[in-house]
Amino acid sequence: MKHASTKHQLYGWLLLLPATLFLLAFTYYPTLATLAKSFFSQGTAIRPAAFVGLENYTFMLEDDVFWQVAWNNVIYALFTIPISIALALMMAIWVNSRLKFKSLARMSFFLPTMLPMIAVANIWLFFYTPEIGLIDQVASVFGIESHNWLGDPDTVLGCIIVITIWKEAGFFMIFYLAALQTLSPELEEAARLEGASRWYYFRRIMFPLLMPTTLFVLINAVINSFKLVDHLFILTKGGPDNASSLLLYYIYEVAFSFLDQAYASTLTVILLAVLAIIAIGQFVFLDKKVHYQ
Amino acid sequence: MIINLQGRKFSISLESSAAYFLAFLWVLPLIYALWAAFHPAEYATRFELFAPLTLDNFATAWEQAPFARYFLNTFLLVTSILLVQFVLCTLAAYSFARFEFPGKSIAFGLVLIQLMIMPEVLIVENYTTMSNLGLVDSILAIGLPYMASAFGIFLLRQTFKTIPHELEDAAKIEGCSLWQILWKVYVPLARPTYVAFGLVSISYHWNNFLWPLVITNSVTTRPLTVGLAIFGAPESGVDWSIITAGTLLAVAPLLVAFLLFQRQFVQSFMHAGIK
Structure with a gap:
């Protein structure tokens, strides 16, 4: 078996060929083409696209909307990632414990994963509606005044963040649940006999053992914070005044509403760069054996 | 001790x-949707x-938007993606699990790139590609960027690697060809892995929105999510109760399947997550 025959090698490549063609056409080529396009101007019928060097990038650096959208996206990531991961872990611990009706609880937490974001947004829109919406109805019971949650630049991003957390936490719970089920119950028993508090057990034993899962979930959460924009289409369209717009949504607007593919490509390069940094981070931090063995 | x-x-x-309480909060949106959809508008x-x-x-929602056609489109989309993905x-x-050839680890690394750079990120350039191919506004165009799934390749490779070599050798001695070994x-x-990947893929593409929105522009190609977005847009002037009814219609098949096969769904997502 040591010397792989030429025929064997050929088969290896041939089996790989169909998938490679698809990846070439719809992942590698568009990635490189995006990069190339970001150095050209937007061509029109009379004026074809011309090489403009870094002009698109200087335009971007002077574009206030870009900075706002980038900042929004940072806030969106900073809130959705830790909160949804913490909730996911808590949910998993509950569902894995001796809680009564735990399969019902598990189903509730997992439910948002099965629902399309667009449908979910339709329902949440009602929650946020001023005066007749559920939040304002509940708030009025406590004498709190009605508020235009989605119309106020100060609250709109928060509303978007809440929905994303609601949507993601149950999905991440599954990975923690799978990891928790591999932990031996004797560990907790032993800790309890030694007089360790539940908090101590969690902090010193359970959480460190769950570290690989946390990293895996973290990577997914980071990617999602740049990818999950569906609800914006229904709830805010990025408004008011771009207060809730995110990078990918802005890319969509620039490309398909303002029809400026060159600038949209430039913005996409930024998004690709962010993802590349995450990929490198993953490669450096994650135990290579976990993923490449 | 007792106090403790x-x-x-x-x-x-x-x-x-x-x-x-948290579980209640999590189902609240669905409970509300059911309330609004099954009661008169007032x-x-x-x-x-x-x-x-x-x-x-x-009944009104069903009449006001071509939901039947949207269902058909989504069904065609999801099944065609799944079939091609499987193959x-x-x-x-x-190939990755059982063949040795030069450049294999580089090729594998390149495949994994797609886990990071997903088709959602490349909507601008992929739109250009589709228009060059003359495929804009077709169900095929929605599916094409997703068909070679790095996630699926990775998942199946991990499973194939756990299958003992002896089984393959025995099949070879029996005179099985390469295709027969793979197929038999x-x-x-790897059946559990196919089920797991299948369920993840189906729920992903049933719910996917951004790329289908970009690449479709007519009733005959739009999947449910895009149809629902147009139907539920505030400009359409349709009232709450009808929008929630339409929303429930769109999510019903997946939701009912999930409620019936809850354990299977959850375990599939777990299986897909552990690798």
């Missing part, structure tokens, strides 16, 4: 209450226990 025990019991019951924001029930909202990922995974040894033994 009581304290522990108290904190546990407090925690259970928190768990139930009760959409008024919660009275004995409000009359009705199915009119569903492409099986072949590639078999590897595929059947």
Whole structure:
């Protein structure tokens, strides 16, 4: 078996060929083409696209909307990632414990994963509606005044963040649940006999053992914070005044509403760069054996 | 010691209450949708226990938008993606799991790039590609960027690697060809992985929105999510009850399947997550 025959090698490549063609056409080529396009101007019928060097990038650096959208996206990531991961872990611990009706609880937490974001947004829109919406109805019971949650630049991003957390936490719970089920119950028993508090057990034993899962979930959460924009289409369209717009949504607007593919490509390069940094981070931090063995 | 025990019991019951409360919050949007959809419009924001029930909202929603066509489109989309994914990922995974050839680890690394750079990120350039191919506004165009799934390749490769070499050798001695070995040894033994990947893929593409929105512009190609977005847009002037009814119609098949096969779904997502 040591010397792989030429025929064997050929088969290896041939089996790989169909998938490679698809990846070439719809992942590698568009990635490189995006990069190339970001150095050209937007061509029109009379004026074809011309090489403009870094002009698109200087335009971007002077574009206030870009900075706002980038900042929004940072806030969106900073809130959705830790909160949804913490909730996911808590949910998993509950569902894995001796809680009564735990399969019902598990189903509730997992439910948002099965629902399309667009449908979910339709329902949440009602929650946020001023005066007749559920939040304002509940708030009025406590004498709190009605508020235009989605119309106020100060609250709109928060509303978007809440929905994303609601949507993601149950999905991440599954990975923690799978990891928790591999932990031996004797560990907790032993800790309890030694007089360790539940908090101590969690902090010193359970959480460190769950570290690989946390990293895996973290990577997914980071990617999602740049990818999950569906609800914006229904709830805010990025408004008011771009207060809730995110990078990918802005890319969509620039490309398909303002029809400026060159600038949209430039913005996409930024998004690709962010993802590349995450990929490198993953490669450096994650135990290579976990993923490449 | 007894006080400690009581304290522990108290904190546990407090925690259970928190768990139930959170679970309630998590299903609240769905409960509200059911309320609004099954009651007349005047009760959409008024919660009275004995409000009359009705199915009119569903009938109206069904009439106001071509939901039947959207269902067909989504069904065609999801099944075609799944079938091609199965074939492409099986072949590639078999190659990565059981063949040695120069450049293999580089090729594998390149495949994994797609886990990061997903088609959502490349909507601008992929749109150009589709228009060059003359495929804009077709169901095929929605599916093409997703068909070679790095996730599927990775998942199947991990599974294939756990299958003992002896089985393959035995099949070779029996005179099985490469295709027969793949079809009769590897595929059947990897069945749980196919189920897991299949469920993840189906729910992903049933719910996918951004790329289908970009690439479709007519009733005959739009999947449910895009149709629903147009139907539910505030400009359309349709009222709450009807929008929620339409929303429930769109999510019903997946939701019912999930409620019926809850364990299978959850375990599939777990299986797909552990790798």
